[in-house]
Every structure is written in structure tokens, then in C-alpha cells.
Amino acid sequence: MKNVVRALLATAVVTGFAACGGGGGGGGGGGGQVIYYPYETVYGDVCKGQEATPGCTFSTTTGQRIKVTADPDYNKYGTGSDDLWYVKFDSTGTAAVYDDLGHFQYYADVSKFAGYVGGTTIGVGTTGFYWENINNGTYWLGKNGVLYSANSLDSNYGQAINEQGSNSASDSNFAALNSESNKKIVKMAAAKLVKDYGFKQDKATAVASALNSWAVAAAERGTTSEKDMDKTFKAVFGVQFSDALAAVKDLSLGDNSGMQDVTNRSAQALGLKPYQAQKFMKGMYKKALAGWGYDESSFNW
Structure with missing residues (x-):
């Protein structure tokens, strides 16, 4: 009934x-x-723009997290994810950032990345369901600051993990x-x-x-x-x-x-x-x- x-x-x-x-x-x-806008937040709010940005990392078509292949710089030079910069975190949350050729660029604390929750945690939303402990993890750094998991043994390999709030989102x-x-x-x-x-x-x-x-x-x-x-x-x-x-x-x-x-x-x-x-x-x-x-x-x- x-x-x-x-x-x-x-x-x-x-x-x-x-x-x-x-x-x-x-x-x-x-x-x-x-x-038509292709991306939305974890809350289902449609994001204005045609590129994935921190927070706007869910497909409006499927409602699922996007993968690194959706990033504007993916395969930019014909070598897939190797065309993206990448980040290696240590156990304290300090990140070593490298360019697409593997050249070291700078160090950054985990708190400097979009979606920082606390400690060594980055995520989306208000609960731990979409949070990730980046301790000793490696991530691709997308064009607009989106982090994608480069940890091949993890279930979310290739998926976007972080957000920057929903200021760029709207219901319609x-x-x-x-x-x-x-x-x-x-x-x-x-x-x-x-x-x-x-x-x-x-x-x-x-x-x-x-x-x-x-x-x-x-x-x-x-x-x-x-x-x-x-x-x-x-x-x-x-x-x-x-x-x-x-x-x-x-x-x-x-x-x-x-x-x-x-x-x-x-x-x-x-x-x-x-x-x-x-x-x-x-x-x-x-x-x-x-x-x-x-x-x-x-x-x-």
C-alpha cells in the first residue's frame, strides 16, 4: 500500500x-x-560546467563516481593517465607532487587538497561513506584539482575521491x-x-x-x-x-x-x-x- x-x-x-x-x-x-550538464555532486545537485571539478565528480547519467578517463587532461598527449600529474602521500599526510613526466614539483600537506576532512582523510559528503584515508596512497591530480585513486589494489581504483563543497552546484x-x-x-x-x-x-x-x-x-x-x-x-x-x-x-x-x-x-x-x-x-x-x-x-x- x-x-x-x-x-x-x-x-x-x-x-x-x-x-x-x-x-x-x-x-x-x-x-x-x-x-545538459554531465556532472553532479554526491547530493544529486547538478553542476554548471562541462568539466569535472572537485565536488562535481558524479555522473548525472549514472549517479556513480566518475573515473580518471573523464578528466580533461586524461590522454592529453596520447598516453592515458600518464598525461596527468600525480601525488604520493606519506603516512603523515604530506604529499609529494610530480608532473606528467615524473619530475618532482613541490610538497603539500593533505589539508591543501580539496575535500580535506581531517587527519589524513579526504572525501565527499557529510558522512564517512564517501571518505578515504589517503595514508601512503598515490593519486592522479586532474586538471581542475580532482584526485583520482591510482592505487591498483583498491576497489575504487581510477575513481575521483575529493570535493570542494557545492558552491558551483545548483538544483537546476x-x-x-x-x-x-x-x-x-x-x-x-x-x-x-x-x-x-x-x-x-x-x-x-x-x-x-x-x-x-x-x-x-x-x-x-x-x-x-x-x-x-x-x-x-x-x-x-x-x-x-x-x-x-x-x-x-x-x-x-x-x-x-x-x-x-x-x-x-x-x-x-x-x-x-x-x-x-x-x-x-x-x-x-x-x-x-x-x-x-x-x-x-x-x-x-
């Missing part, structure tokens, strides 16, 4: 932009405005969101919300923009994460996804108190009357429910 409800709610968000008159969002920025393509054609899509969707559900203009624009941001991000990545869904759901309905999930589950079992509470909270957040919020929810769910063989008029609370 939980999976069915989750799928219904997810589909409601996915198809919501079409329900608002925004064209479904499959093309994101409208008129082919979405630019700024250029696409701010294109003139995209602004027209948001304006049209907002106008439909005002007309059909009684939204005030500012709230309607905020909801339409949230749905459109989701659409652009989904088009960039080719998929949507639970983080995307939670963020969009909160912006569109004014309540947490988990609360809505629990309420819909209870409704399916004959208890409508949870949905009434969620509807009242949603109405308050969106500046609507409770009956308007209920109508909005049903309208957003209509296509999703129909796709699962349900009529939205059969759900009342």
Missing part, C-alpha cells in the same frame, strides 16, 4: 506542471532551452529557468492556478515556479530523486511529503482526519480556503489517479 500511495503522489508531482498548463515540463526550459539550469520562453510557461501555469483554484498571484507564481524548477532539473538529470520530490511537494502543497503520504494511507483505510488536517495546513500555507485547497489537490492528482484507474471524485474527506 505504501508503494502504491508513494507512486500516486510522485506521479502527481511529475504530472502537476501539465495539470497547471505548463506543458508537462519534459523539455524543461521550453523551446529546447535546457542545457539557471539559464533555462530564466529564458524568456520559460518565463512565459510559468506565467501561463500561474494564471491557470489563479483562475481554477483561487490562488493569489504571488502564491500561484511560486507554485508554478517550483513545478517548473522540478521539470528543468528532471530534464537535466533524466531522472528525479526523492530529494527533488520532497522539495517540490513541500513547495507545491505547503506540507511535508511524509505527512501527505501518511494521510493518504489513512484515507485509503477509511480515516479522513489526517487528510483534513493536511488540507487545512496546505490551505494556510498556500493562502487558500480549505475547499479550494481540496479542489487543488484533486486537480493535481487527477491525471495521476486516472493513470492508476481511479476517479478523483471518488476520494472525499
Whole structure:
């Protein structure tokens, strides 16, 4: 039951932009405005740029860490990873840095490399799952400061290991969101919300923009994460996804108190009357429910 409800709610968000008159969002920025960016952070944020940089070391296509072969300087002169500089760390975290010809260049402490966590640890994210102890390890140093494991016996051989924060990352393509054609899509969707559900203009624009941001991000990545869904759901309905999930589950079992509470909270957040919020929810769910063989008029609370 939980999976069915989750799928219904997810589909409601996915198809919501079409329900608002925004064209479904499959093309994101409208008129082919979405630019594909190949890299993302460990958190799933798309990075602006066409080259891997510290932190932007996960493929938007697979969600997996990139390998040294993705670096701009890999095979620059036709000799593969030998065209990259490399770093040898000792047991204290002091690095000896060499150029692509093996000539010593300088010494550097581990703390000088992007992604430094502490001690002799470099990593990505806020937990140890993506951290690495570089003690006595050897790494290729990519063009933009990305370190790739050159330790042939390790399971992550060839993979990028470090990051520099997510300042260069964004949830969606700024250029696409701010294109003139995209602004027209948001304006049209907002106008439909005002007309059909009684939204005030500012709230309607905020909801339409949230749905459109989701659409652009989904088009960039080719998929949507639970983080995307939670963020969009909160912006569109004014309540947490988990609360809505629990309420819909209870409704399916004959208890409508949870949905009434969620509807009242949603109405308050969106500046609507409770009956308007209920109508909005049903309208957003209509296509999703129909796709699962349900009529939205059969759900009342």
C-alpha cells in the first residue's frame, strides 16, 4: 500500500506542471532551452560546467563516481593517465607532487587538497561513506584539482575521491529557468492556478515556479530523486511529503482526519480556503489517479 500511495503522489508531482498548463515540463526550459550538464555532486545537485571539478565528480547519467578517463587532461598527449600529474602521500599526510613526466614539483600537506576532512582523510559528503584515508596512497591530480585513486589494489581504483563543497552546484539550469520562453510557461501555469483554484498571484507564481524548477532539473538529470520530490511537494502543497503520504494511507483505510488536517495546513500555507485547497489537490492528482484507474471524485474527506 505504501508503494502504491508513494507512486500516486510522485506521479502527481511529475504530472502537476501539465495539470497547471505548463506543458508537462519534459523539455524543461521550453523551446529546447535546457542545457545538459554531465556532472553532479554526491547530493544529486547538478553542476554548471562541462568539466569535472572537485565536488562535481558524479555522473548525472549514472549517479556513480566518475573515473580518471573523464578528466580533461586524461590522454592529453596520447598516453592515458600518464598525461596527468600525480601525488604520493606519506603516512603523515604530506604529499609529494610530480608532473606528467615524473619530475618532482613541490610538497603539500593533505589539508591543501580539496575535500580535506581531517587527519589524513579526504572525501565527499557529510558522512564517512564517501571518505578515504589517503595514508601512503598515490593519486592522479586532474586538471581542475580532482584526485583520482591510482592505487591498483583498491576497489575504487581510477575513481575521483575529493570535493570542494557545492558552491558551483545548483538544483537546476539557471539559464533555462530564466529564458524568456520559460518565463512565459510559468506565467501561463500561474494564471491557470489563479483562475481554477483561487490562488493569489504571488502564491500561484511560486507554485508554478517550483513545478517548473522540478521539470528543468528532471530534464537535466533524466531522472528525479526523492530529494527533488520532497522539495517540490513541500513547495507545491505547503506540507511535508511524509505527512501527505501518511494521510493518504489513512484515507485509503477509511480515516479522513489526517487528510483534513493536511488540507487545512496546505490551505494556510498556500493562502487558500480549505475547499479550494481540496479542489487543488484533486486537480493535481487527477491525471495521476486516472493513470492508476481511479476517479478523483471518488476520494472525499
